[in-house]
Amino acid sequence: xxxxxxxxxxxxxxxxxxxxxxxxxxxxxxxxxxxxxxxxxxxxxxxxxxxxxxxxxxxxxxxxxxxxxxxxxxxxxxxxxxxxxxxxxxxxxxxxxxxxxxxxxxxxxxxxxxxxxxxxxxxxxxxxxxxxxxxxxxxxxxxxxxxxxxxxxxxxxxxxxxxxxxxxxxxxxxxxxxxxxxxxxxxxxxxxxxxxxxxxxxxxxxxxxxxxxxxxxxxxxxxxxxxxxxxxxxxxxxxxxx
Amino acid sequence: xxxxxxxxxxxxxxxxxxxxxxxxxxxxxxxxxxxxxxxxxxxxxxxxxxxxxxxxxxxxxxxxxxxxxxxxxxxxxxxxxxxxxxxxxxxxxxxxxxxxxxxxxxxxxxxxxxxxxxxxxxxxx
Numbered sequence: 001x002x003x004x005x006x007x008x009x010x011x012x013x014x015x016x017x018x019x020x021x022x023x024x025x026x027x028x029x030x031x032x033x034x035x036x037x038x039x040x041x042x043x044x045x046x047x048x049x050x051x052x053x054x055x056x057x058x059x060x061x062x063x064x065x066x067x068x069x070x071x072x073x074x075x076x077x078x079x080x081x082x083x084x085x086x087x088x089x090x091x092x093x094x095x096x097x098x099x100x101x102x103x104x105x106x107x108x109x110x111x112x113x114x115x116x117x118x119x120x121x122x123x124x125x126x127x128x129x130x131x132x133x134x135x136x137x138x139x140x141x142x143x144x145x146x147x148x149x150x151x152x153x154x155x156x157x158x159x160x161x162x163x164x165x166x167x168x169x170x171x172x173x174x175x176x177x178x179x180x181x182x183x184x185x186x187x188x189x190x191x192x193x194x195x196x197x198x199x200x201x202x203x204x205x206x207x208x209x210x211x212x213x214x215x216x217x218x219x220x221x222x223x224x225x226x227x228x229x230x231x232x233x234x235x236x237x238x239x240x241x242x
Numbered sequence: 243x244x245x246x247x248x249x250x251x252x253x254x255x256x257x258x259x260x261x262x263x264x265x266x267x268x269x270x271x272x273x274x275x276x277x278x279x280x281x282x283x284x285x286x287x288x289x290x291x292x293x294x295x296x297x298x299x300x301x302x303x304x305x306x307x308x309x310x311x312x313x314x315x316x317x318x319x320x321x322x323x324x325x326x327x328x329x330x331x332x333x334x335x336x337x338x339x340x341x342x343x344x345x346x347x348x349x350x351x352x353x354x355x356x357x358x359x360x361x362x363x364x365x366x367x
Contacts, residue, residue: 185322185333187363221360222273222299224322224333229275234328 023139024051026067026096028060029075034101034124038073041128048135057085064093070139073131075124076102076109083208086116087219097138101126108213110149111156115218120144171214171232178236180207185224185233274298283353284317285310285341292353294320301339304353309344316340316355336361 025042027035027050035053042048051067054060057078064072072089079085079100089098099120100113113121119138122131134144145153173181176197183193190208194201215232217223227233274296283290283304292306297320310316320335327333343354 182329185327185329185362186331187333187361216273217299219299220362221335221357224335224362225275225277225297225299227328228322228326228333229277231326231328234326236328 022047022049023071023135024049024067024069025071025073025135026050026052026054026060026063026069027073028054028057028063028078029073029101030055030078031075034075038131041131045132048132057082060089061092064089064096069093069096071135072096072098073135074098074100074118076100076113081202081205083205083212084219086113086118090117099134099138099144105149107152107156111152114143114145114149114153115156121149173211173214173236177207177211177214178233180204180211181223181227182233184208184220185227274303279320279322281318281320283310285314292318295352299357301342301354301356302337304355305350306353307350309346309351310341310353312341312344314341331364334363336363 025048027038029035029038032055035055039050039053042050051069052063054063060072060074060078063069072093086098089096097119098117099122100118101122101124102109103124105121105123110121120134120143122134122144126134138144179197180193183196188196190201190204193204197204212218212223215223215226217226275298276296277294279294279297281292281294281304283292283306290306290308290310292304295303295305297303316337316339318337318339320337322333322335324330324332337357337360339355339357339359341353341355345352345354
């Protein structure tokens with residue numbers, strides 16, 4: 001297909017006739033073999049229907065525009081190098097609940113995914129039965145999280161809450177990172193920052209990810225509020241733009 | 243300047259309406275900053291003076307004297323002063339959200355709002 005995702009989706013009229021309990025799924029995975037495999041697994045389920053497939057993040061956005069979905073099963077690798085991909089997806093399709101498939105579960109990545117709005121983080125090696133169970137649980141509004149991840153999330157929540165609202169020792173931010181913060185709080189977009197700083201958008205995204213991680217913030221507004229609450233930029237000389 | 247602000251607010255309203263259709267009730271996960279900033283709330287065609295009590299990236303709590311209707315669309319501007327921000331210019335944040343709860347108590351009316359969309363901009367821009 002020219003737009004990169006299969007148009008085997010249910011036509012609107014047909015979708016309307018489906019029972020309400022039908023869970024509409026979008027598969028976003030760069031590897032066709034996974035998409036085909038998952039599709040086969042879901043095909044034998046009465047009320048799970050794959051409405052679209054996407055092999056890139058850009059195509060997922062298009063798919064979400066065209067096909068209302070209850071669940072997005074997203075390959076974690078598609079998020080590599082992005083900063084706000086999950087919040088953007090949540091903003092675009094607030095009704096679609098996101099499940100991320102990861103190769104390795106590590107603490108910081110898992111916590112970050114849940115913090116940004118995903119409803120479940122599962123391994124790529126998940127068994128078909130468990131994936132179906134996970135989809136059904138999440139479709140009815142639950143969160144899919146194992147005990148280890150619960151501990152990670154709670155620990156992160158505790159430490160973040162205290163770190164963000166209490167005075168802290170001075171952070172080590174590089175001049176470039178401070179410049180990025182100044183640009184972001186001035187409302188500049190990544191493209192504009194890249195132009196001003198004389199770099200690429202991807203480099204700006206990398207810096208932003210580092211800044212977000214260092215400060216424990218998750219988006220631009222939180223960054224601005226953090227700067228104001230901690231008077232962060234007052235601790236450093238003004239970062240001049242070119 | 244005021245025309246540009248109005249245009250930006252209209253744009254934010256339109257974008258918000260698109261995503262507000264059947265918004266689920268979001269879980270509160272963002273950290274709240276106890277910032278006390280005066281704001282003017284545009285609500286139901288009127289203007290309401292309020293003070294923020296805490297703000298996060300997903301919502302805000304205001305103290306005001308009149309209770310807006312729960313579910314009302316709210317438009318407001320957060321002015322983050324240059325002196326506090328440590329920047330040459332103040333930072334303005336245009337926010338669009340909706341009232342999710344109100345509570346009357348001795349100090350006035352406390353209003354909880356969700357932020358559906360926002361736009362950061364330099365005061366000079």
